[in-house]
Amino acid sequence: MLALDTAMMQHIEPHIAPTHSDVRESPEVLELPARKRRRTTHISNSSQADAHKLCALAIAVDVDLFGHLARSGEPVITTHQLAAATGVEARLLSSIMQTLASDGWLTEVGSEDFAANKVTLAMTDPDFQSLVAHCFEMGLPAVLATPRFLSSIDFREPQDAIVMAWHVAKATHLGFFDYLNEPGT
Structure with a gap:
């Protein structure tokens, strides 16, 4: 049985995607199912602190921070150089970048140096x-509207997929794709 399991894993392992931290640490490390369960549990247990990380990520996309880092041509770039390129105040940008670096979106190589x-x-x-x-x-507005939504249905299991927390967050009765097709959304 062990030989079969080893042979099966050799066939299966190349198809398993690396975790976010594995990409940061080593592209050769592959995620096994038991490890994935632990990582998923860790993610769900730490979600209370993730709103600020999503905000930092959204800001980084808005100011093309990843593009500026990638196009710099330098192995290391300072916060002040990136602040000049993005138009974001240097101290604020440093805080945003440290938040992003803590999750591996970029690499902090010094107190004000990133790669x-x-x-x-x-x-x-x-x-x-x-x-x-x-x-x-x-997604985030739907998560934030969930307490209001559950209160509106007396904290019962939702019985109607037509009205969910997402609908409350967006103040609409339209379905998701109909909403996306509305002008201005």
């Missing part, structure tokens, strides 16, 4: 940037 990494380069892709905008503009 692009593989995740930084990936975040220059417009599709990834759109995902950040979607999470910030659609």
Whole structure:
């Protein structure tokens, strides 16, 4: 049985995506199912502190921080150089970048020095940037509206998929895709 499991894992492992931290540490490290469960539990247990991280990420996308880092051509770039490029005040930008570096979106190499990494380069892709905008503009408001929504249905299990927390957050009765097709959304 052990030989079969080893043979199966050799076939399966190349198809398992690395975790966010694995990309930062080593692109060769592959995520195994038990490790994925631990990581998922850690993520769900730490979500109370993630709103500020999503804000930092949305700001970084808005000011093209990842693009400026990737295009700099320098192995290390200072906060002051990036502040000049983005128009963000240097102390504020430093705080945002330290928040992003703590999750591996970029690399902090000194107190005011940063470098692009593989995740930084990936975040220059417009599709990834759109995902950040979607999470910030659609997902986060739905999460924040959940207490109001549950209160409105007397803290019962929702019985109607037509009206959910997302609808409360966006003050609409339209379905998700109908809402997205409305002018101005």
